[in-house]
Amino acid sequence: MAAALDVCRAPRVRAMLFALAGFVVLGSKVSAQAVVSVGAASSVISSSHASATFPVTIARSSPTSMLGFSVVFTRSSNLSLPSGNASIQIGAFLGSDGAQSTLQVRDLGGGQYAADGVTLGQPCGTTALSGTLFTIEVTSADDSGTGTITLDSVTLRDCNNVTIPSSTGTSGSVTIDHVPPSVSVTSPASPRM
Numbered sequence: 116m117a118a119a120l121d122v123c124r125a126p127r128v129r130a131m132l133f134a135l136a137g138f139v140v141l142g143s144k145v146s147a148q149a150v151v152s153v154g155a156a157s158s159v160i161s162s163s164h165a166s167a168t169f170p171v172t173i174a175r176s177s178p179t180s181m182l183g184f185s186v187v188f189t190r191s192s193n194l195s196l197p198s199g200n201a202s203i204q205i206g207a208f209l210g211s212d213g214a215q216s217t218l219q220v221r222d223l224g225g226g227q228y229a230a231d232g233v234t235l236g237q238p239c240g241t242t243a244l245s246g247t248l249f250t251i252e253v254t255s256a257d258d259s260g261t262g263t264i265t266l267d268s269v270t271l272r273d274c275n276n277v278t279i280p281s282s283t284g285t286s287g288s289v290t291i292d293h294v295p296p297s298v299s300v301t302s303p304a305s306p307r308m
Contacts, residue, residue: 153285
């Protein structure tokens with residue numbers, strides 16, 4: 116009798132295990148294979164350095180051939196692009212396996228931009244695990260403050276145009292300091308005799 120109960124329960128147990136496995140796979144969040152971040156600014160924006168450049172970098176755990184990327188970012192209102200969209204330049208990452216790469220930049224308004232990079236021809240994409248996707252040159256007319264570059268969204272595609280799981284990492288900030296140092300004389304020089 117106990118053996119008959121176990122036989123009757125076996126299909127139900129298997130069905131419950133499959134349902135549970137499906138819930139775990141479908142209900143869990145897919146972990147990111149790549150993280151895109153804004154790196155440190157090249158310098159302070161000052162009278163000595165009219166602009167600063169931010170690298171937008173990628174670090175990933177899988178060498179899946181990556182065909183292209185689309186990154187949307189926002190610059191703070193106290194920053195501007197000194198050469199307009201030409202201030203955003205393709206990095207070496209996409210072309211690291213020898214493919215030609217290109218970058219299209221769109222001004223979305225309100226300080227928001229989309230940078231879309233893709234490889235052209237063979238080999239398709241890159242298998243590199245890290246590098247610079249593109250750079251952003253910024254300047255500021257403010258006397259002082261902090262400017263920021265914030266990543267809004269990232270989409271990465273493999274050579275079959277399938278999305279590669281990714282996430283946004285750190286934002287970048289730059290110090291703005293156009294205020295010259297002030298020097299004050301604390302006592303007058305006395306004439307020598």
